[in-house]
Amino acid sequence: MARKGSxxxxxxDGRYEGRVPVGYRENGSLKYKSVYARTLSEVREKMAQFYSxxxxxxxxxxxxxxxxxxxxxxxxxxxxxxESSFANYSNIVAxxxxxxxxxxxxxxxxTQKLNxxxxxxxxxxxxxxxxxxxxxxxxxxxxxxHSIEQYAVxxxxxxxxxxxxxxxxxxxxxxxxxxxxxxxxxxxxxxxNSTTLAILLCLFTGLRIGELCGLTWGDIDxxxxxxxxxxxxxxxxxxxSSEVIISSPKSKTSIRTVPIPAFLLKLLSQNKKDDRLFLxxxxxxxxxxxxxxxxxxxxxxxxxxxxxxxxLLRHTYATVCIENGFDAKTLSELLGHADASITLxxxxxxxxxxxxxxxxxxALTA
Numbered sequence: 001m002a003r004k005g006s007x008x009x010x011x012x013d014g015r016y017e018g019r020v021p022v023g024y025r026e027n028g029s030l031k032y033k034s035v036y037a038r039t040l041s042e043v044r045e046k047m048a049q050f051y052s053x054x055x056x057x058x059x060x061x062x063x064x065x066x067x068x069x070x071x072x073x074x075x076x077x078x079x080x081x082x083e084s085s086f087a088n089y090s091n092i093v094a095x096x097x098x099x100x101x102x103x104x105x106x107x108x109x110x111t112q113k114l115n116x117x118x119x120x121x122x123x124x125x126x127x128x129x130x131x132x133x134x135x136x137x138x139x140x141x142x143x144x145x146h147s148i149e150q151y152a153v154x155x156x157x158x159x160x161x162x163x164x165x166x167x168x169x170x171x172x173x174x175x176x177x178x179x180x181x182x183x184x185x186x187x188x189x190x191x192x193n194s195t196t197l198a199i200l201l202c203l204f205t206g207l208r209i210g211e212l213c214g215l216t217w218g219d220i221d222x223x224x225x226x227x228x229x230x231x232x233x234x235x236x237x238x239x240x241s242s243e244v245i246i247s248s249p250k251s252k253t254s255i256r257t258v259p260i261p262a263f264l265l266k267l268l269s270q271n272k273k274d275d276r277l278f279l280x281x282x283x284x285x286x287x288x289x290x291x292x293x294x295x296x297x298x299x300x301x302x303x304x305x306x307x308x309x310x311x312l313l314r315h316t317y318a319t320v321c322i323e324n325g326f327d328a329k330t331l332s333e334l335l336g337h338a339d340a341s342i343t344l345x346x347x348x349x350x351x352x353x354x355x356x357x358x359x360x361x362x363a364l365t366a
Contacts, residue, residue, distance in 0.1 A: 017043070201227075
């Protein structure tokens with residue numbers, strides 16, 4: 001069946017089928033109801049009417065549960081967020097929110113109940129009362145809950161609840177220093193293949209790993225000396241199973257054109273393949289990020305550089321750019337950020353050498 005929209009398909013008999021989420025099965029997967037029509041606009045209208053009826057039925061009961069609001073919020077979210085974001089929201093709802101809060105009425109939820117829920121997640125699975133889920137994970141869970149609650153506030157007028165979101169301490173990342181960068185660069189240059197060339201490209205453009213995996217040879221403009229970020233590759237989880245998808249970049253500002261250093265452009269031109277093929281795989285099918293991460297660890301081990309996550313190459317790129325005099329606005333555009341403050345706060349890390357260089361410029365007033 002050819003897909004015509006969000007959960008809308010054209011059947012062989014010429015009719016359109018719209019699938020509307022109506023709840024969850026015991027295994028946590030979404031349960032759907034189908035509506036049919038002869039035209040695309042008609043099936044969309046029937047789906048909208050179905051949502052409206054479900055809301056009226058819930059309102060008439062004068063009691064709205066977190067489960068009911070979560071199901072409706074997910075239906076709404078599916079129409080406005082990326083596929084990967086929807087999969088993440090669905091997993092959080094099914095795994096964390098519904099098992100504990102699903103049967104709760106909003107009218108009975110209190111600040112204390114929600115704070116207890118947060119506390120239980122932070123202590124999750126540990127008998128000694130330490131560890132549990134990370135503060136960042138619990139923060140993500142509560143952000144989803146807050147969105148569900150706000151949906152219920154707007155649609156049904158339920159009262160909003162205050163709760164304490166765990167504070168996340170940002171870790172100081174140690175980007176690659178000069179010696180490590182040199183060792184890595186030399187290894188990549190002397191062991192050129194599709195993977196090492198891709199790692200080198202990331203080190204000198206700051207691409208995200210999904211963006212790197214999504215590059216095709218047609219995205220590189222050899223005459224202009226640039227590459228265009230048009231897509232991203234990622235693995236998403238769907239209720240116990242996962243799949244690799246190709247989608248649009250993370251945000252509108254992530255769709256960008258990035259200049260390529262001359263030496264790297266020359267290496268790329270020497271290895272160029274058909275425009276339709278993906279740069280790393282050399283085929284019509286992309287390599288997934290997890291595979292590149294495994295290969296990257298092998299490269300680090302081979303060139304005797306400490307084990308770091310692939311994403312640290314992006315941080316390293318940003319720091320090196322600042323060291324070489326890039327202004328924050330230019331760097332934020334190169335990285336695909338909407339705001340230069342994000343670039344400075346998250347991706348620029350001053351080294352001790354950099355601090356010493358600046359301090360050495362200080363002197364007594366003549």
